Structures are given as C-alpha cells and as structure tokens.
Amino acid sequence: MFLRATPRIVLPALVGLHLVVLLAGFFAPYDFASQNRMLPFAPPTRIHIIDSQGKLHARPFIYQWKATAEGVPQYKEDHSAVFPIRFFVSVPRYEIVGIVGFRWRLFGVETPARIFLLGSDAYGRDQLSRLLYGGQISLFAGPLATVISLSLGILLGATAGYYGSWIDEVLMRFAEVFLALPWLYLLFAVRAFLPMHAGPNQIFILLIVVIGVIGWARPARLIRGIALSAREREYVLAAKSFGASDAYILRRHILPQVSGVALTQAALLIPRYVLAEVTLSFLGLGVAEPAPSWGNMLAALQHYEIIGSYWWMSLPALALIPVFLAYYSLLAYYTVQDSSISEAIWKHREGFRPI
Amino acid sequence: MARYFARRILSSLLLLVSVSILSFVLLEFAPGDFYETLRLNPRVSEATVNALRSQHGVNSSLPVRYFRWVHSVSKGEWGYSLAYDSPAAPILWTRAKNTLLLTGTAMILAWIIAIPFGTWGAARRGKAPDWFVRGTTSILLAIPDLVLALLLVLCAVRSGYFPAGGMVSFDFSEMSLWAKFRDLFRHLFLPCLCLAASSFPVLLSHTRTAVLEVLESPFITAARGYGIPVRRLLFRHALPAAANPLISLFGVSIGVLLSSSVLIEVIFGWPGLGQLLLEAILQRDFFLVIDSAMLATAFLVSGNLIADVLLYACDPRVRAN
Numbered sequence: 001m002f003l004r005a006t007p008r009i010v011l012p013a014l015v016g017l018h019l020v021v022l023l024a025g026f027f028a029p030y031d032f033a034s035q036n037r038m039l040p041f042a043p044p045t046r047i048h049i050i051d052s053q054g055k056l057h058a059r060p061f062i063y064q065w066k067a068t069a070e071g072v073p074q075y076k077e078d079h080s081a082v083f084p085i086r087f088f089v090s091v092p093r094y095e096i097v098g099i100v101g102f103r104w105r106l107f108g109v110e111t112p113a114r115i116f117l118l119g120s121d122a123y124g125r126d127q128l129s130r131l132l133y134g135g136q137i138s139l140f141a142g143p144l145a146t147v148i149s150l151s152l153g154i155l156l157g158a159t160a161g162y163y164g165s166w167i168d169e170v171l172m173r174f175a176e177v178f179l180a181l182p183w184l185y186l187l188f189a190v191r192a193f194l195p196m197h198a199g200p201n202q203i204f205i206l207l208i209v210v211i212g213v214i215g216w217a218r219p220a221r222l223i224r225g226i227a228l229s230a231r232e233r234e235y236v237l238a239a240k241s242f243g244a245s246d247a248y249i250l251r252r253h254i255l256p257q258v259s260g261v262a263l264t265q266a267a268l269l270i271p272r273y274v275l276a277e278v279t280l281s282f283l284g285l286g287v288a289e290p291a292p293s294w295g296n297m298l299a300a301l302q303h304y305e306i307i308g309s310y311w312w313m314s315l316p317a318l319a320l321i322p323v324f325l326a327y328y329s330l331l332a333y334y335t336v337q338d339s340s341i342s343e344a345i346w347k348h349r350e351g352f353r354p355i
Numbered sequence: 356m357a358r359y360f361a362r363r364i365l366s367s368l369l370l371l372v373s374v375s376i377l378s379f380v381l382l383e384f385a386p387g388d389f390y391e392t393l394r395l396n397p398r399v400s401e402a403t404v405n406a407l408r409s410q411h412g413v414n415s416s417l418p419v420r421y422f423r424w425v426h427s428v429s430k431g432e433w434g435y436s437l438a439y440d441s442p443a444a445p446i447l448w449t450r451a452k453n454t455l456l457l458t459g460t461a462m463i464l465a466w467i468i469a470i471p472f473g474t475w476g477a478a479r480r481g482k483a484p485d486w487f488v489r490g491t492t493s494i495l496l497a498i499p500d501l502v503l504a505l506l507l508v509l510c511a512v513r514s515g516y517f518p519a520g521g522m523v524s525f526d527f528s529e530m531s532l533w534a535k536f537r538d539l540f541r542h543l544f545l546p547c548l549c550l551a552a553s554s555f556p557v558l559l560s561h562t563r564t565a566v567l568e569v570l571e572s573p574f575i576t577a578a579r580g581y582g583i584p585v586r587r588l589l590f591r592h593a594l595p596a597a598a599n600p601l602i603s604l605f606g607v608s609i610g611v612l613l614s615s616s617v618l619i620e621v622i623f624g625w626p627g628l629g630q631l632l633l634e635a636i637l638q639r640d641f642f643l644v645i646d647s648a649m650l651a652t653a654f655l656v657s658g659n660l661i662a663d664v665l666l667y668a669c670d671p672r673v674r675a676n
Binding site: 173176177180181182183184185186188189190191192193194195196271275278279282283284285298301302304307308314317318320321324325328 | 370373374377378381382384385386493496497498499501502505506508509512513520610611613614615617618621622629632633635636637639641644645647648651652654655656
C-alpha cells in the first residue's frame with residue numbers, strides 16, 4: 001500500500017527534507033533559543049487574508065496573540081493591528097551549520113508580533129523553528145550512526161569471513177555478546193558509562209558514535225556470511241592463483257557483493273537509529289536544552305497537562321512517522337520490489353544468493 | 356539430547372560472564388561516580404566522601420571490584436546500590452517481577468492475535484483479509500513505539516478511564532481481591548497494549564510468511580484432495596509445520612519486547628527494570644546499571660533457551676539431527 005512508492009518519489013523527498021533541515025536557519029522564522037516569556041504555549045498563529053472589518057488584503061497577514069487571563073496560557077487574537085507576512089526578511093547575521101554566514105530568513109513578521117505556525121512551547125519558543133533545528137540533530141543522527149555501524153560491520157565482517165580461523169572465531173564470539181543484550185539496554189548501559197553533560201555538539205558526536213558502534217554486530221554477521229561463501233568461489237581461487245593480494249580480492253571480488261546487503265541494512269538501521277537518538281534525548285540522556293532535538297522537544301509531554309491540552313507540542317512525534325515510512329518503503333524496494341516491508345526482510349534473509 | 360542442552364546452557368552462562376566482564380571494563384572508563392553529586396553539598400567534606408568511597412570499594416582496581424561483585428552475586432546480593440543504600444538484589448527482584456508481568460502479558464497478547472490473523476491472511480492470499488493483514492503490519496511498523504505510547508497516554512489523559520501512570524493505585528493495599536485485580540488490569544492495559552502493538556506487526560508478517568510457505572507444499576495439496584476441511588487443514592496441518600521459524604522468533608521477540616519496554620515503562624511510570632535502569636544511570640549508581648543489563652540479558656538468553664527446548668519438543672526434524 002503506502003510502501004509501494006518507488007525511490008523516484010521517496011529519495012528526493014528524503015533528500016529535500018534533509019536539505020530543509022540543514023538550512024533550518026533560512027526556513028525557520030526564529031532562532032531555536034529565542035524566548036518569548038509572555039507567550040507560553042501560544043497556539044499556532046492563524047493566517048488571514050480577510051480582516052475583522054471584512055476587508056480583503058492582497059498580502060496574507062496575522063494578528064498578534066493577546067493573553068486573556070493572567071498566568072494561564074489562554075489567548076485570543078488582537079484585532080487592533082494587522083501584521084502582514086513578509087518574505088525574505090533580513091535579520092542579523094547567523095550561521096548555517098556553523099559554516100556559511102547568512103542574513104535572510106524565508107519569512108517573518110514585524111515585531112512585536114510573532115508568527116508561530118506550529119505554536120510555541122513553555123518558554124514561548126517557536127515550535128516550527130525548533131522542529132527544523134532539532135531535525136539537524138535527530139534526522140542526521142540516523143545516517144551518520146549508520147555509516148559508523150556499516151563501516152565497522154564491513155571491515156570486521158569481511159575480515160572475519162575472508163580470513164576465517166581464529167580471527168573469525170574471536171570476532172563472532174564478540175559479536176554474539178553484543179547481540180545477546182537487548183539492544184536498548186545495551187545502548188543505555190553504554191551511555192551510562194559516558195559523560196552526561198557536555199556541549200550539544202560533543203553530545204551529538206558522542207551519541208552517533210555510541211549508537212553506531214553498538215550496532216556493528218548484525219551487519220558484520222551478514223557480511224561475514226557473504227565473504228565466507230565468496231572466499232570459496234572459483235574466481236577468487238583463480239585470482240589467488242594469479243597471485244592477487246588479499247586487499248585486491250577483498251576490494252575487487254568481495255566488497256562489490258556486499259553493497260546490496262549494505263543498502264538494505266542502511267534502510268533498516270537509519271530509522272532505528274533516528275529513533276534511538278530521539279529516545280535517548282527524550283529520556284534526558286541525549287542532547288540537552290536549550291539545543292533542540294525531536295526527543296527533548298517531546299520530553300515536555302511527560303507532563304500530563306501538556307499532552308492533554310496543547311496538541312501542537314506532540315508534532316515532533318508525528319513528524320517521525322513520514323520519515324519512518326520513507327525509509328521503510330526504500331527498504332521494501334531494495335529487497336523485493338513487490339511486497340510489504342516485513343515480508344521483504346524475511347525474503348531477503350532467506351533468499352540471498354551471492355552472484 | 357542432554358548433552359546438547361548442557362552445551363547450550365554452558366554457552367549461555369559463558370555469554371553472561373562475558374557480558375559482565377565487558378560491562379566492568381566499560382565501567383572503568385566511566386567518568387564520575389555516585390559520590391560526585393554528594394560532593395555538591397557543601398556540608399559533606401572531601402574526607403567523608405573518600406571514606407565512603409573506600410568503604411564501598413569504589414577506588415579499588417578493576418579485577419578486585421569484579422571479584423567482589425562476583426562474590427556478592429554468589430551470596431545473592433548482586434552488588435550494593437549506593438543510591439538505595441542496600442544490597443541490589445531485593446530492589447532488582449521487585450522490578451524484574453514487574454517487568455516480567457508487563458512483557459509477559461504483552462507477549463501473550465501479541466502472539467494470540469498474530470497467529471490466527473497471520474494464518475488467515477496467508478490462507479486468503481491476495482484477497483481482502485490478506486490486504487488487511489499487510490496494511491495493519493505496514494501502518495503499525497511505521498509508527499515508532501515512542502509515538503504510540505504518547506498517543507495512548509493522550510487517550511488516557513483525555514478519557515480519564517485509564518490511569519496515565521503507575522502500576523497500582525495508592526489505596527491498593529486496602530482493596531478487596533477483585534478490586535485489586537481490576538486496578539492492576541486498568542494500570543496494565545495501556546502499556547501492555549502499546550508493547551504488544553510494537554511487536555505485533557513483525558510477528559504477524561512472520562506468521563503469514565511461514566504459513567504461506569507451508570501452504571505451497573505438496574502435502575497440503577494432498578490433504579486438500581482428501582477433503583479435509585479448510586480450518587482443520589490450516590490449524591492442524593499447516594500451522595504445526597510452520598512452527599519452526601515462529602518458535603525461533605519467539606526467542607528473539609523477548610529481546611525486542613524487553614528493549615521497547617524500557618521506554619514504555621518510563622512513559623507509563625511502570626516500576627520495572629527499564630525505569631530502574633534509567634534512574635540508576637542518572638544517579639550514576641553503576642551496580643544497578645550493570646545488574647539490570649545483566650538481568651535483561653539473562654531474560655533474553657533464557658528466552659532463546661526455552662525456544663530451543665520448544666523447538667526440540669515440537670519439531671521432529673530438529674530431533675532427527
């Protein structure tokens with residue numbers, strides 16, 4: 001059903017999403033840390049084209065939120081002034097991923113009005129901006145950790161499978177230890193032994209490395225299997241008899257066969273790792289405030305009154321669903337093109353044949 | 356057979372030992388300890404902290420600490436929890452019981468639903484039931500358990516019937532037996548549903564695939580030719596033949612359930628191992644961290660052992676080898 005979409009649609013959508021998130025500074029109207037203490041839990045701003053007098057405006061505009069009660073986040077629109085939405089507003093210089101300086105934001109309104117397309121949080125910070133900036137951490141944690149897992153898996157798996165004997169024995173016993181622990185317990189336990197408090201960048205790198213390294217065992221086992229069977233093939237024996245070096249055989253004959261498994265493993269691991277980062281940050285073991293991640297944005301929902309009253313606070317959770325769908329449909333495509341996802345995993349496991 | 360199982364048990368034990376060694380080695384690299392937060396209190400002097408440290412052997416070398424831990428495990432104490440200021444074992448056992456209650460119920464629920472639906476989907480391949488089964492699988496698979504749990508908490512908060520957290524009400528000890536049961540059920544319902552729903556799609560699609568494979572084999576065609584009714588054919592002939600991969604999956608599914616239960620326990624305030632693990636991490640109470648990871652591993656390993664025994668009992672093909 002949903003999972004029949006081909007990479008032609010899904011891949012550009014995913015790449016686009018990652019680009020938007022990377023350029024969060026441009027697409028977000030505010031900085032992730034800019035607070036409006038007077039506007040906690042403001043609902044999403046409504047965009048109008050007809051004002052309260054019934055006059056039509058050519059340019060869409062918004063009204064300011066005005067608190068109706070003291071101390072309680074209840075708002076109504078203040079009809080005394082209209083604030084048209086401006087595009088390509090110039091702002092003080094900010095940096096995109098800490099490299100390129102930039103002076104423009106896609107849209108915004110004049111102060112004192114604030115535009116909160118997805119509402120605001122307890123400190124009156126714009127949820128949309130935080131969602132976009134948070135994606136820089138949550139969405140990229142997955143692919144980056146997967147790169148670590150797969151490189152480790154390919155390196156160790158190919159070594160174990162190709163050289164065999166005691167290297168194989170040692171590595172695979174070691175892998176078994178990693179596979180024996182329930183995954184999240186392992187992740188938490190390893191996280192427990194690492195520093196809790198550091199800058200957001202260090203924590204981000206730490207998380208990627210921990211998540212990636214812990215997941216090395218499964219891809220390594222799969223890749224070992226391929227290397228093991230490839231080692232016995234005639235063309236490898238022929239290459240050996242011509243005096244080819246081990247490095248050459250690994251590069252020329254074994255690694256090319258690994259690419260299929262590596263791709264499917266990537267599509268399987270990325271969403272899992274995205275969720276791992278979100279979970280860790282949700283539980284306070286990951287990226288800490290004020291830097292946003294989808295996980296620590298969701299942490300506010302542990303207070304029942306927030307989850308019950310302000311629906312826009314749960315948007316980061318809903319944002320995860322299309323991301324998951326996208327990766328799983330890729331997985332389904334890469335394994336068997338015409339079936340649902342878990343069937344695809346199953347078939348893949350059973351029917352893999354090295355060429 | 357006895358030799359086979361003896362070997363399996365021995366290798367499981369070896370695995371547990373290596374996990375414990377691995378965690379102690381990791382512990383060696385851990386910065387900070389429990390007493391660091393104690394030092395933040397100005398009334399606690401450096402000397403007191405150092406005295407406490409040497410009393411609990413935090414400063415001693417890795418092998419010494421490891422063997423001390425092994426010794427306390429053999430005494431049934433499982434190390435010493437600094438945060439609770441008591442041996443770890445009693446804390447662990449209550450938590451482990453709660454986790455087992457939650458994951459056990461969820462597992463039974465998930466399997467009970469998955470087997471008939473998966474078989475049904477396989478029997479009507481390409482028809483409406485099959486589409487229903489595959490659609491449910493896809494949708495549930497795409498919803499992360501974190502999102503599902505939050506959604507269910509939202510339901511609990513909005514509806515007000517289900518309590519949004521905890522395991523029992525505060526006046527639990529004064530209730531009658533029936534009221535106790537109902538109270539526990541109401542607290543158990545949502546986290547259990549959430550856990551079951553997170554493992555359900557995998558079980559469902561594996562059941563479907565396994566049964567589908569069997570249904571294509573010649574003996575099913577023959578049985579159909581004898582005029583055996585479809586329901587009997589499916590549940591008496593096809594399902595037992597398809598049991599092999601499902602029983603292996605049963606062992607694996609314990610690990611998956613334990614993993615997702617960490618998060619769900621925290622969200623629903625269920626006082627289980629996962630919650631204990633998180634508390635212990637935040638307080639840097641390392642014995643509890645190691646112990647709960649060890650217990651979770653032990654559950655997983657014993658799940659795999661049980662799966663092996665079941666496989667041996669159910670599948671004559673395994674017995675023949």
